[in-house]
Amino acid sequence: MSADRVSYTLDSTLETVNNAEETAGxxxxxxxxxxxxxxxxxxxxxxxxVNAVLHGNAYDPSKKVTLAFERTADDFVIVxxxxxxxxxxxxxxxxxxxxxxxxxxxxxIFLIRSFMDVVEIHPSKTGTxxxxxxxxxxxxxxxxxxxx
Amino acid sequence: MTxxxxxxxxxxxxxVDLSGRITLGEGSxxxxxxxxxLLSKGQKKILLNLGEVNYIDSxxxxxxxxxxxxxxxxxxxxxxxxxxxKVHDLLQITKLYTVFDVKDxxxxxxxxFSK
Numbered sequence: 520m521s522a523d524r525v526s527y528t529l530d531s532t533l534e535t536v537n538n539a540e541e542t543a544g545x546x547x548x549x550x551x552x553x554x555x556x557x558x559x560x561x562x563x564x565x566x567x568x569v570n571a572v573l574h575g576n577a578y579d580p581s582k583k584v585t586l587a588f589e590r591t592a593d594d595f596v597i598v599x600x601x602x603x604x605x606x607x608x609x610x611x612x613x614x615x616x617x618x619x620x621x622x623x624x625x626x627x628i629f630l631i632r633s634f635m636d637v638v639e640i641h642p643s644k645t646g647t648x649x650x651x652x653x654x655x656x657x658x659x660x661x662x663x664x665x666x667x
Numbered sequence: 668m669t670x671x672x673x674x675x676x677x678x679x680x681x682x683v684d685l686s687g688r689i690t691l692g693e694g695s696x697x698x699x700x701x702x703x704x705l706l707s708k709g710q711k712k713i714l715l716n717l718g719e720v721n722y723i724d725s726x727x728x729x730x731x732x733x734x735x736x737x738x739x740x741x742x743x744x745x746x747x748x749x750x751x752x753k754v755h756d757l758l759q760i761t762k763l764y765t766v767f768d769v770k771d772x773x774x775x776x777x778x779x780f781s782k
Contacts, residue, residue: 533692558753565724569691615762621736623729626761630725633760 526587531576531601539586540565543597546588550595551656559634560595560653566627567599567649575601575647595653605642670694670720672701680777681710682748686719689727698727702734702745711743712780714770718749728761735767744768748776 527542529535543564547557568584576582582602589596612619614626632638637652670687683701688694705713715734723731731747738745746768750758758764770776 536691562724565690569724569726573691620762620766621732623733623736624725626725626728629761630757 524587524589526585529584529586531572531578531580531582531584533572535572535584536565536568539568539584539599542586543588546590547595547653550590552595552653553656556653556656560597563631563634563651564597564599566631567597567651570606570627570649571599571601571603571647574606575603577603591655593655595655596650597652598648598650600646600648602646604646605644606640606647607642608640670697672697674701674705676710677773678777680712680714680780681705682714682716682773682777684716684719688722688724689720689730690722690724691726695726695730698730698734702737706738706741706743711738711741713738713743713745714748714773714776714780715745716748716773717751717754720754721751723754723757728757728763731767732763744780746770746776746779748773 525546529538540561544557544561547560552560564586568586571584572578576584585600587598589598608628611628612622612625614620614622614629619625628640631649631651635651636654639650641648641650670685670689670693673684675682675684683705685698689698702713705711715731735745748770750769750771755764758767758769768779770779
C-alpha cells in the first residue's frame with residue numbers, strides 16, 4: 520500500500536483558513552473524489568481551520584496551526600492542530616436543539632461531522648488535534664464516528 | 668471570490684442581490700452591514716437573493732440567522748430567494764430551512780410580504 524503525506528505549518532490568520540480550504544479542495548480532487556465530496560472535504564477543513572485559528576490560537580501570532588494530509592489506499596486523512604487551551608468537545612451545544620437553532624455560532628464541528636466519515640477530537644493542555652477521515656471512493660468501510 | 672451586494676426596490680420590498688461567498692471575514696461583514704443599513708433607513712421588507720451565492724460557511728449561516736433575527740426584532744421581515752443547491756442543502760442539514768421563509772420566484776416573493 521502506498522501512502523502520500525504532506526504537512527504545512529501555518530500562521531494564525533484568516534489567510535490560513537482560506538489557504539487550508541483551497542489546498543484541501545485541490546488534494547481531494549487529486550485523490551479522485553467527486554465534486555460533492557470535494558466540497559464537503561474542503562468545507563470541513565475550512566471549519567476546522569476556523570476553529571484552530573479563532574478559537575484555538577485566538578489569532579495569536581506566536582501560535583501556529585499545523586495541517587497534514589495523508590492519502591492511503593482506503594482513506595484521505597486530514598489532521599489539524601492548534602496551540603490553544605484545548606477544546607472540550609463535550610461542552611459544544613447541539614446546534615440542532617430547539618434552544619440553539621437560532622444561535623449565530625456553534626455549527627462548525629457539526630458540519631465537520633456531517634461531511635466526514637470519521638472525526639476525532641483530541642484536546643490537551645497544549646492544544647487540540649482534530650483528525651478527520653473521508654473514505655476513498657468505493658471503500659465499503661463503515662461510516663461511524665470514532666469515540667473521543 | 669469575495670461577496671458583492673447590490674440593492675433594488677420593487678413594490679416597497681428591498682431586494683438584495685448577493686453574489687460570491689458568504690464566509691468568515693469580508694462576506695459576512697458585507698451581509699451584516701447591508702442589512703443593518705437597510706433597517707436603519709426604515710427599509711424593513713428585505714428579500715435576500717442568494718441565486719449567485721455559490722458558497723457559505725458556518726459563519727455565513729450564522730450571519731443569515733443574525734440578519735433574520737435583527738430584522739424581526741425591528742418589526743421587519745427578511746426572506747430568502749433563489750437558493751443554490753449548496754446553500755439549500757446546508758440549511759437543510761442545519762434544520763434552518765424551515766426557520767427561514769424561502770422563495771424560489773421573485774414576483775411571488777415580493778407579493779408574500781405583508782402590505
